[in-house]
Amino acid sequence: MDLDDFEALYTAAQTRALDSCAINDHQIPGITLMSRAAEAAFDCLIGTWAQPECVQVLCGTGNNGGDGYLVADLAHKRGIKTTVLQLGDADKIGGDALLAREQALANGVEVIPFDDAAVLPIGVVVDALLGTGLGGDVRGDYAEAIAEINAAGTPVLAVDIPSGLCADTGRVLGTAVRADLTVTFIGLKRGLFALQAPDYTGELQFAGLGVPAQVYRQVPADCFRLQLEPLLDAMPPRPATAHKGLYGTVLVIGGDYGMAGAAALAAEAALRCGAGLVRVATRPQHVAALVARTPEIMPVGVESGADLQPLLDSADTLVVGPGLGQSPWSEYLLQAALASGKPMVLDADGLNLLAAGKVQPRPRMIVTPHPGEAARLLGVSTAEVQADRFAATSALQQKLGGVVVLKGNGSLIASEKEMLLSDYGNPGMASGGMGDVLSGVIGALLAQGQEPLAAAALGVCLHGAAADIAAEEGMRGLVATDLMPWLRELLG
Incomplete structure (x- = not known):
């Protein structure tokens, strides 16, 4: 970049x-x-x-x-x-x-x-x-x-x-x-x-x-304001000989009882952003609903970390956390995902399990906390995070390594050496499921060969820009699925 x-x-x-x-x-x-x-x-x-x-x-x-x-x-x-x-x-x-x-x-x-x-x-x-x-x-x-x-x-x-x-x-x-x-x-x-x-x-x-x-x-x-166009220009065009194997397999891990929608949103966003294949590891009870909603997604019911292993073996990139919950089932899946060593986007309950000490971080993850999750990871209050979001982002990166995305107004993306800011997005995004979409977007970009910092930077800008287009019809009532067609159009 x-x-x-x-x-x-x-x-x-x-x-x-x-x-x-x-x-x-x-x-x-x-x-x-x-x-x-x-x-x-x-x-x-x-x-x-x-x-x-x-x-x-x-x-x-x-x-x-x-x-x-x-x-x-x-x-x-x-x-x-x-x-x-x-x-x-x-x-x-x-x-x-x-x-x-x-x-x-x-x-x-x-x-x-x-x-x-x-x-x-x-x-x-x-x-x-x-x-x-x-x-x-x-x-x-x-x-x-x-x-x-x-x-x-x-x-x-x-x-x-x-x-x-x-x-x-x-x-x-x-x-x-x-x-x-x-x-x-x-x-x-x-x-x-x-x-x-x-x-x-x-x-x-x-x-x-x-x-x-x-x-x-x-x-x-030591901080830079991102623009979408140069990030999009860095995405290579697809050759005439393109096939799905060239664009990676994303495995979304999540969807505990009552939270299948979060995993569905992340998976659909990954598809709309160009991943070749998207699988979902979820509760068996949710498989039919996921297929009915998006037949292009391949959901698999898993009960344990052992059930997850074949899916991990075939994945290029993991998106872990949307609707994952904090049950023993959730912990087993997260432990197995971390042990795989695969490139990973960690969000939502994956972050909460990390903050609770149930699992240990590993290098090269992309973590995408909102301010409350960031506060739990740092052991401080949300108000302290918001009082200096730049300092909080740096502290998280130093603690966890990899790439940190602190979501919010002026989302921040930090690696060990870079601090980037995206001011795309709008107040209409204050609704459930937006973060799940973002994790899927970043996962798809990782699967297509983007380096972690570049994938996070493009993903955050793309997510906010799609929301800005969708909000032209009104901010109130904007929902996460409204972003899907615009994600695809922006990527071209």
Whole structure:
């Protein structure tokens, strides 16, 4: 997989390093970068809202506030009625931000302390309060200002990042501005694509500010935002002589009493994503129902690990966990699957059995937990996982090895050396069976010869993109089987 095909994502510290490198190593003055940031933000403001009735810019005391002062200066020069509401002690403003403030004041921009004014429900509001340096929850006047911005009901442009949103995790730090448009600079912040961020960023625009490519080589990224097209391009076309033996046999292991549907979904997804053959090892009572639903699937009733062995011998890839349950039967099958050494996607109850210590992990598995399963595997709370999904994904990978997929808003895929993010998908996917489909998709890609990281990356993007197409008819009521035709169409 060529990471150059994907957008680099940066932490706040890495973005500051990019900024510092541009200033110190490439002699781009900080005020020049600040001016370029203001111009980019103002161009987006005008491009989106033309000539608004007025512009209200809320500025903090740091460089984010400096950007805001220069946006205000540009709006004032454009003839738009412009007011800056200053938060924090203006005497503490220094460096380039002070230069920006002095320029705006010299050009006649009206500046009012926040304590003496209020955010009016007119025009466009520009959020230049806090930027990426926020270390704890928003408090005091800043929290009050954010509340006023959100209550005003006017369009909001956030400069670099909505104030109160963590640039590293996408977590809301107490409260955050709900922007309609966010213009971010120099480096894409990884928190803009994770967890709660999509509810706060609105439309996202990026401006590189003319930073030389050498800067990005000097400060390498360690996380990348995936795009579906390069991943699909890496799938080889099928030759005219193709036959099912070329595309692998997937064995889905699961479907304990009352949970046959999960195994059926995983198996059907594997078929729709190009596996040559798909077998299901399940409870004997479920065989007839599985055949009736999808006759192309070959289900076999198994009662023990010994019954499973012939199926394991003939499989290229295993998908273990959909509807597996946590009974002794479940444990026997999982133990046998792990002992086979076959490439494996482990999901659902397979993960719960692993977390409970019933089995031991083995290298080169692909595990696909949701946050609750990840919490059980790490021995922490779900809230702790969600507070920093990047750290949780890294911790899981270090603990289990192989490839980890942490599902959720901004799904993360990690190997020992790579961290990838997929922001495909939508809230309509919050329904039962979606994870079972994903495990089948990844299993099919493994069976067709994809390396584990590539299979996981393509599988997650494909799954989310299919859901995005299906959701065009409405998110409420979206179900896992709605993805099947779109999975096939996307793969081509």
